[in-house]
Amino acid sequence: MDDLTEMLKGTLEGCVLEIIGREETYGYVITRQLNELGFADVIEGTVYTILLRLERNGLVQVTKRPSGMGPPRKFYSLNDAGRAELGKFWAKWEYLSSRIDKLKEGGR
Amino acid sequence: MDDLTEMLKGTLEGCVLEIIGREETYGYVITRQLNELGFADVIEGTVYTILLRLERNGLVQVTKRPSGMGPPRKFYSLNDAGRAELGKFWAKWEYLSSRIDKLKEGGR
DNA sequence: AGTGGTACTCGGTGATACGGAGTACTGAGA
DNA sequence: TCTCAGTACTCCGTATCACCGAGTACCACT
Numbered sequence: 001m002d003d004l005t006e007m008l009k010g011t012l013e014g015c016v017l018e019i020i021g022r023e024e025t026y027g028y029v030i031t032r033q034l035n036e037l038g039f040a041d042v043i044e045g046t047v048y049t050i051l052l053r054l055e056r057n058g059l060v061q062v063t064k065r066p067s068g069m070g071p072p073r074k075f076y077s078l079n080d081a082g083r084a085e086l087g088k089f090w091a092k093w094e095y096l097s098s099r100i101d102k103l104k105e106g107g108r
Numbered sequence: 109m110d111d112l113t114e115m116l117k118g119t120l121e122g123c124v125l126e127i128i129g130r131e132e133t134y135g136y137v138i139t140r141q142l143n144e145l146g147f148a149d150v151i152e153g154t155v156y157t158i159l160l161r162l163e164r165n166g167l168v169q170v171t172k173r174p175s176g177m178g179p180p181r182k183f184y185s186l187n188d189a190g191r192a193e194l195g196k197f198w199a200k201w202e203y204l205s206s207r208i209d210k211l212k213e214g215g216r
Numbered sequence: 217a218g219t220g221g222t223a224c225t226c227g228g229t230g231a232t233a234c235g236g237a238g239t240a241c242t243g244a245g246a
Numbered sequence: 247t248c249t250c251a252g253t254a255c256t257c258c259g260t261a262t263c264a265c266c267g268a269g270t271a272c273c274a275c276t
Contacts, residue, residue, distance in 0.1 A: 113264050
């Protein structure tokens with residue numbers, strides 16, 4: 001698939017929120033999950049910048065735990081603000097994708 | 109609706125391509141059409157930057173015609189490269205939106 | 217003469233995904 | 247023992263994009 005980076009802007013962060021919302025997890029695993037989900041070219045550096053942003057914006061709770069298999073991990077989970085943001089993200093996505101699909105089907 | 113600008117990145121240009129692909133048209137009208145299609149906050153300046161980019165990238169053919177109702181209009185139509193780009197855009201959109209919808213439905 | 221609608225250009229801003237280099241810890245194989 | 251691969255995170259810089267504001271210009275109507 002062609003380069004998706006521009007199209008991912010604004011949506012990738014929402015995807016990360018969704019993944020975190022399911023269960024407490026950490027950056028390395030999130031990257032792997034995104035890759036498996038079809039976001040094949042998303043790289044670790046990108047995910048970590050998103051995670052730092054989420055933390056800075058107060059949308060997640062962070063817990064550092066030793067790993068046993070490498071350096072310690074930073075586990076992320078959503079707080080109330082994060083869940084609210086996730087809801088807003090899906091509302092925006094639904095709105096946008098419905099308009100674009102309508103345009104695609106010939107709506108004018 | 110909340111601010112969609114980040115989510116529009118990468119998709120708005122494709123929407124403009126789609127509109128141009130239907131019939132030769134110009135910036136002012138494209139803006140109005142986008143607004144009616146639900147992209148309510150898209151402003152003229154944004155559309156014009158996209159049109160200049162399309163022109164610079166050689167995806168459109170441009171014809172200037174006097175207006176009778178204001179300054180002359182720059183009419184845009186797709187050339188072969190533009191049609192190819194439009195096809196790629198829809199392929200990317202379908203790919204991306206299917207992945208995200210799957211994620212939304214609980215896929216993992 | 218002035219106002220409002222039409223129509224385009226240009227320079228700058230902020231947000232985002234990406235890329236690369238660097239750090240650091242663990243365990244397995246040469 | 248030494249190296250290498252895998253795990254895990256940070257930081258700094260880049261490119262691209264949508265947006266915004268100011269400016270220019272043309273026309274019609276009052």
